Amino acid sequence: MDIGYLLWLQGIRTSSPPVVQAFFSFLGSDAASVAVMLIPCLAYWCLDKRRGLLALVAYGSSWLCNQLLKNTFCYPRPWLRDPRVIPDPTAIPGASGYSFPSGHTQSSASMLVGLGWSWRERRWPLALGVAVTLLVGFSRNFLGVHTPQDVLVGFVEGCLFVLLADRLIPWVDEEEGRDVRVVVAGLAIVAAYLAYVTLKPYPVDSLGVRLSADSADMVVDCYRAGGGFAGILLGWFAERRLVRLETGGLSAGRILLRMAVGMTVVLVAYKPVGHVVVSLLGAYTGQLVRHLLVFILAVAVVPALFAPLEHLACRKGRG
Numbered sequence: 441m442d443i444g445y446l447l448w449l450q451g452i453r454t455s456s457p458p459v460v461q462a463f464f465s466f467l468g469s470d471a472a473s474v475a476v477m478l479i480p481c482l483a484y485w486c487l488d489k490r491r492g493l494l495a496l497v498a499y500g501s502s503w504l505c506n507q508l509l510k511n512t513f514c515y516p517r518p519w520l521r522d523p524r525v526i527p528d529p530t531a532i533p534g535a536s537g538y539s540f541p542s543g544h545t546q547s548s549a550s551m552l553v554g555l556g557w558s559w560r561e562r563r564w565p566l567a568l569g570v571a572v573t574l575l576v577g578f579s580r581n582f583l584g585v586h587t588p589q590d591v592l593v594g595f596v597e598g599c600l601f602v603l604l605a606d607r608l609i610p611w612v613d614e615e616e617g618r619d620v621r622v623v624v625a626g627l628a629i630v631a632a633y634l635a636y637v638t639l640k641p642y643p644v645d646s647l648g649v650r651l652s653a654d655s656a657d658m659v660v661d662c663y664r665a666g667g668g669f670a671g672i673l674l675g676w677f678a679e680r681r682l683v684r685l686e687t688g689g690l691s692a693g694r695i696l697l698r699m700a701v702g703m704t705v706v707l708v709a710y711k712p713v714g715h716v717v718v719s720l721l722g723a724y725t726g727q728l729v730r731h732l733l734v735f736i737l738a739v740a741v742v743p744a745l746f747a748p749l750e751h752l753a754c755r756k757g758r759g
Contacts, residue, residue, distance in 0.1 A: 442587040443522045449582050450526060465530040467579040468544055473534070474710070478703060480551045481738050485702045485746070486695045488558075489687045493676065494605050495554035496739065500669035502550040502601035504633060506543050506594065507665040511637045511658055515540035518587055527584035535585040537661045542586045542594035545577040549598025557602050573598070619677055626673040630666045637662040638724075660723045667731030674732075675739025685743035694750055701749060702742045710734045 453461060466472055480499065484492025517539045519525040527535065534544070556569030577595055580586035586594075612618045637659055679685055690698070714734065718726030 442589060443518065443525065445588060446518055446525050446581060446584055450584055453528065453582055453584075461528065464579040464582050465528060467576050468531050468534050468583060468585070470534060473544070473547065474707070476548055476551055478706065480555055481702060481706065482699060483555055484739070485685070485687070485698045485743065486690060487687060489685050490609065491555060491558035493739075494558045494602070494609055495551045496672050496735075497609065497676070498550040498554040498598070498602040498605040499547060500665075500672035500735070501605065502546050502598050503543070503665045504630070504669045505601065506541055506546045506597060507537070507662045508633060508637070509541055509593075509597075510538040510543070511640070511642075511662055513540050514538050514643055514658075515590075518584060525584050531580075531583035531585045537658050539586060540590045540593065541597055542577060542580050542590040543661075544580055545573065545586075545591045545594030546598040548573040548576040549595050550601055551598075553599055554602040554605065557606065619680055623673050623677045627670060630670050634663065634666050634728075656723065660727055663724045663728040664731050667728040667733075668735050671732040671735025672739055675736045675741075678736070678740035679743055683740055683744045685746070693753070697749060697753060698746055701745055702738070705742050705745075706734060706738050709737050 453464075477499075480492045480495035482492075484496060515538050517527075517535060519527050537543075552569035552572050553566070554569075556566030559565040573595060577586075577591035580591055581588060608622070612622055642658065710730070714730040717730045717733070720726065721729055
């Protein structure tokens with residue numbers, strides 16, 4: 441039934457105007473993924489630190505879980521199960537690793553639904569977050585790179601970790617020292633997770649179809665997730681203890697300054713610096729360090745830059 445649904449969508453896709461195909465391809469592109477990642481960062485830096493943090497923690501933890509499920513079930517992509525499924529060529533580079541669950545849907549659910557949930561008293565942010573996430577999930581079916589069950593589980597997974605983050609963050613704030621316990625436990629989980637995905641055997645065949653004999657591409661995504669989650673945890677701890685970022689009531693000028701500084705630092709760290717790190721350290725360690733660095737910068741280092749830069753901008757304005 442799932443393959444039949446994908447074939448039906450494939451017929452619609454191939455007869456659709458180019459603008460429709462381009463729109464759905466963009467939803468799964470690297471540029472769109474980076475934009476979705478920056479949205480909770482911008483909320484964290486400029487609007488409400490606590491709400492942005494909820495989305496980031498939900499994202500990091502659900503990302504780890506998603507890759508754990510992928511590399512445990514080793515579910516093949518739809519076009520490997522049935523050669524009649526022809527995925528959109530533009531979507532294949534972003535469809536790394538195994539099929540189940542959908543990482544794009546999990547990421548959108550955790551970050552966009554996470555932000556909407558944190559502002560649920562207004563209703564429309566939550567409705568918008570759910571709507572965009574469902575659109576992203578549908579795009580993965582429309583492009584032929586995920587089955588409906590991949591998308592459904594990715595959506596549920598992201599939302600579940602939003603609820604867990606919503607409980608975890610206030611629990612940490614209730615008692616001194618709980619942040620240490622959370623960080624230590626989280627890093628221990630990352631270490632165990634990386635050992636598991638690195639050392640476990642990977643099948644050559646699954647569901648009667650042949651998979652890639654080389655599991656390296658499947659494991660490297662796990663190192664990205666491990667580095668990202670560890671970076672969020674360490675950045676959270678450092679910001680709580682050392683930085684103490686303040687948001688709310690910011691002028692338009694301060695918001696624009698924070699957006700410009702934050703996005704510049706994160707994008708430079710993720711793209712040119714990240715590529716150098718990977719080339720020097722190799723795929724596994726390089727991707728781990730790359731994503732660790734990006735999220736420590738986003739959660740702790742970038743906020744530490746705001747106060748001195750805002751003070752300097754204020755002095756120049758007076759001068």
